[in-house]
Amino acid sequence: MPLIDRLREAGYLDSSSEDEDPKATKGGQKGESKGKGKGDGKAKSMADSATDEALTVSFKQSATSTEASDDGDDKNEDEGSNSTGSGTDSTNKDTSDDAIKAEQTESETKEETQEAESERESKAEETTGTADTTPETTRPSSPYSDYPHYQLSDHDDGYGSGESDMSEIQIRNHEKVRRVVNNSHGYFNVLGRADCLQQRSAGTIPPPHKYCEKVTVNRFGQVVRERRKKKSQPEDESEYRIVELTYPTGDDNAAEGFSIWGFKNGIRVYRLESEFLPRLYAQKVKTCVGFDYIDISAVCPPKVVTVSAEESAAKAKLLSVTNSATETLTDTPVDMFVDSTATSATNSDTPIDKPIDISTNRPSDNDASMSSSLQPTLEVNDTFAIRPSALGGLGCFALRDLYRGDHVLVERPLIRTNLLYLFHELECLSPEGRAQFEALHAWHPDPNASRAEQIWTANTFIAGELEGLFVVASRFNHACSGSPKQNIGYRYDRHQNVLVLTATARILAGTELLISYGKSRQMLQDRFGFECECGSCQMGGESTKLLTAEELYRRMWS
Numbered sequence: 289m290p291l292i293d294r295l296r297e298a299g300y301l302d303s304s305s306e307d308e309d310p311k312a313t314k315g316g317q318k319g320e321s322k323g324k325g326k327g328d329g330k331a332k333s334m335a336d337s338a339t340d341e342a343l344t345v346s347f348k349q350s351a352t353s354t355e356a357s358d359d360g361d362d363k364n365e366d367e368g369s370n371s372t373g374s375g376t377d378s379t380n381k382d383t384s385d386d387a388i389k390a391e392q393t394e395s396e397t398k399e400e401t402q403e404a405e406s407e408r409e410s411k412a413e414e415t416t417g418t419a420d421t422t423p424e425t426t427r428p429s430s431p432y433s434d435y436p437h438y439q440l441s442d443h444d445d446g447y448g449s450g451e452s453d454m455s456e457i458q459i460r461n462h463e464k465v466r467r468v469v470n471n472s473h474g475y476f477n478v479l480g481r482a483d484c485l486q487q488r489s490a491g492t493i494p495p496p497h498k499y500c501e502k503v504t505v506n507r508f509g510q511v512v513r514e515r516r517k518k519k520s521q522p523e524d525e526s527e528y529r530i531v532e533l534t535y536p537t538g539d540d541n542a543a544e545g546f547s548i549w550g551f552k553n554g555i556r557v558y559r560l561e562s563e564f565l566p567r568l569y570a571q572k573v574k575t576c577v578g579f580d581y582i583d584i585s586a587v588c589p590p591k592v593v594t595v596s597a598e599e600s601a602a603k604a605k606l607l608s609v610t611n612s613a614t615e616t617l618t619d620t621p622v623d624m625f626v627d628s629t630a631t632s633a634t635n636s637d638t639p640i641d642k643p644i645d646i647s648t649n650r651p652s653d654n655d656a657s658m659s660s661s662l663q664p665t666l667e668v669n670d671t672f673a674i675r676p677s678a679l680g681g682l683g684c685f686a687l688r689d690l691y692r693g694d695h696v697l698v699e700r701p702l703i704r705t706n707l708l709y710l711f712h713e714l715e716c717l718s719p720e721g722r723a724q725f726e727a728l729h730a731w732h733p734d735p736n737a738s739r740a741e742q743i744w745t746a747n748t749f750i751a752g753e754l755e756g757l758f759v760v761a762s763r764f765n766h767a768c769s770g771s772p773k774q775n776i777g778y779r780y781d782r783h784q785n786v787l788v789l790t791a792t793a794r795i796l797a798g799t800e801l802l803i804s805y806g807k808s809r810q811m812l813q814d815r816f817g818f819e820c821e822c823g824s825c826q827m828g829g830e831s832t833k834l835l836t837a838e839e840l841y842r843r844m845w846s
């Protein structure tokens with residue numbers, strides 16, 4: 289039997305519910321135009337694509353646990369939870385008591401049949417042990433991998449493909465729960481169930497209602513209250529909620545978002561799931577909704593923007609950066625590219641006025657000395673390679689002759705924040721991002737500092753009013769400004785949110801590329817734990833007092 293029919297039979301899809309439940313159809317503000325009329329088709333496409341039994345089972349599992357929830361969102365449910373029978377409107381008693389009863393009986397019978405069937409099915413699932421058979425490898429990565437993970441859809445419609453990437457599954461009208469599979473990962477992660485259990489046992493979360501109630505107007509114009517006993521009451525059922533958000537962005541495509549909230553480690557987590565939502569709106573939601581933590585990893589996965597060759601060529605036409613001999617760093621906005629076209633400049637004083645190209649050649653591909661953990665990091669160019677340095681750890685080395693004004697690296701931050709929000713930001717990182725972070729050099733003047741703080745302190749650059757962690761730029765070692773060894777300058781471009789590293793002198797292939805972290809030997813010692821021996825740095829000056837990363841950096845680069 290096709291999945292769609294099985295879902296319907298089991299009561300997980302209710303075609304009448306959209307009309308009856310204004311809240312549930314609210315998403316139709318947008319979803320209707322996109323999804324209406326395709327609701328069935330979408331479900332069908334799910335059914336069609338559901339060749340894998342595990343998909344069906346895990347969906348059911350999700351639906352079962354979801355539908356059992358009573359999160360208090362539904363006023364109707366709450367109101368009716370204490371009544372003992374159907375609450376027919378008393379003013380119209382004489383006309384249609386019988387009809388109402390008949391309807392109710394019919395509805396209850398139907399409900400019971402569905403419940404019985406569904407129970408049978410879930411028992412069968414338990415017995416056969418299929419409920420958790422979704423192979424781990426097929427599951428998309430998630431920062432919440434410690435929580436149950438339900439794969440709802442295995443078809444990959446890709447990002448932003450309009451209608452096709454949105455599936456709506458309404459799970460029982462009286463539950464008013466909507467599931468929107470609207471991210472490229474196609475996963476649904478139920479948050480915080482274990483924590484909810486804990487909180488409930490601690491008495492901080494009210495127990496779920498045993499009944500829910502649906503209020504409708506029947507064909508005689510009477511208000512009918514249908515009270516239903518909830519199907520099953522698994523203990524961990526209710527403390528998450530799927531909601532939808534609509535943002536008045538003025539841009540239709542960006543105006544919709546879907547999210548889930550729940551608890552994680554006792555913290556209310558609001559997980560935004562729409563790819564359409566920019567980070568800005570996530571922040572707005574955070575402010576408006578007042579949640580403790582907004583998980584935006586599904587919305588804004590940290591990623592490096594790679595410009596395609598065509599895009600690059602088009603941009604190169606529009607954008608040409610001119611660097612004068614005296615001004616090595618330009619204010620011209622830059623894109624995420626690396627300049628690899630400077631091959632024939634004759635000396636460092638030659639003004640550079642050339643189009644910017646992008647190179648996607650990674651030195652790491654050919655460079656055996658490069659740590660394998662670095663290879664997948666970023667779109668590194670053919671200008672330099674990261675290798676072990678005589679100064680300590682790794683460093684960046686010119687792969688070819690460079691000229692003053694050459695852009696060596698343009699990089700977006702993996703994280704841009706301040707210490708206060710560092711840990712939240714870390715939680716938002718993808719596993720790959722987290723691995724990139726963890727691979728960085730770590731040092732902190734306070735031996736009790738966490739590793740995250742050590743990494744943050746040892747690597748961040750000032751990025752506007754915040755600090756930014758740039759995975760590749762972090763590998764550049766230091767030479768004091770004024771020292772002949774310092775050959776790279778940098779600036780943060782706040783418009784593009786990129787750090788731009790530029791050659792400040794003629795650099796021969798093989799030379800280590802060095803930026804200046806500051807000029808005080810004491811500060812370098814306090815802040816980075818190394819003694820600079822360049823000879824150009826100043827001896828005394830800075831206090832040895834432990835400063836925050838922000839304070840330290842402010843002193844260094846303000």
Ligand SMILES: C[S@@+](CC[C@H](N)C(=O)[O-])C[C@H]1O[C@@H](n2cnc3c(N)ncnc32)[C@H](O)[C@@H]1O
Pocket residue numbers: 677679680681682683728729731746747762763764765766767816817818819820821
């Ligand atoms: C931002 S990291 C630079 C990359 C680092 N070498 C690595 O392996 O990732 C800063 C650290 O590099 C080392 N370092 C950078 N410049 C140095 C220098 N001139 N002399 C000695 N150590 C240096 C210090 O350990 C410093 O804390």
